[in-house]
Amino acid sequence: MPLPSTVTTRTLDAVTGVTVPVPDPDHLIHLQFRRFAGCPVCNLHLRSIATRHHEILAAGIREVVVFHSSAAELRKYEGDLPFDLIADPTRILYREFGIESAPRALLDPRAWPGIARAVASTLPTILRKDKPAPPNKPDGGRLGLPGDFLIAPDGRVLASKLGSHADDQWSVDELLRLAPIREPHP
Template identity: 75%
Template structure:
């Protein structure tokens, strides 16, 4: 499937019951598609974005993260993140943006180092009682692939990536490098 070139105006409801607009006429949107709430790889990845959130905001980027879990599950596992989180348990947005669910998400050896690191990190957080244990049977399954889209205020998709395995997503540095020089920064 090819990447979308534009995104139609839409209102999405966050897990905090706040309505947001995509595209946002005031900033770029980094629309991230992750797997399930409590996914160790996703949690590790999103924490790397959380620690650099001020840098991302300074580049005039708003983070919007979609999971194929319910809002209740997202609040339980990811509710402390400083981003807009969207529950999409029926995968409507996933289908629209071409995000797949396949066994290669976890079977690809390129994902294994991060998988091991994320499981160790998640285990430590559970033992310290900082986080609940990841679900044994996550809503929507374990096999989703990630996706990243940078959306301009006019709805153009400036860049996009459909992940080939569970750890194939943009880093903060890759995201910041995609910001066009002409976009206003705050």
């Protein structure tokens, strides 16, 4: 299935109740597809996005993150993130954007260092009971692959990446390099 070159206009419902226009007429959209709510690898990655969210906003980018988990699960595990979270437990968006699930998500040796960092980072918060442990049987399973799309206000997909393993997504630096340079307003 070919990746979309343009995105059909729609609104998505964030877990907070906010409606999110995609594309957004006023911003670039970084549409991220992550695995399940509570995924340690996803959590570590999204914390790096949250830490530099001010830079992303300054570049004119709105973060929209899709999980194949329910809204309730997202609120439980990821509810403190400062951007829009979209629940897609039936994987409608995943299919539309060509996001797959495969054993290589966890079996690819390139994912292992990220998995180790994520577990080491997540374990203390679980032991302190600051966060719940990841679910034993997550919505949609554990084998989801990540995906990233940068969408222009007119719906064109400016860049995309389909991850080849669980820890294969754009870093903040990569995202910022992909964003067109914004002209300052007079």
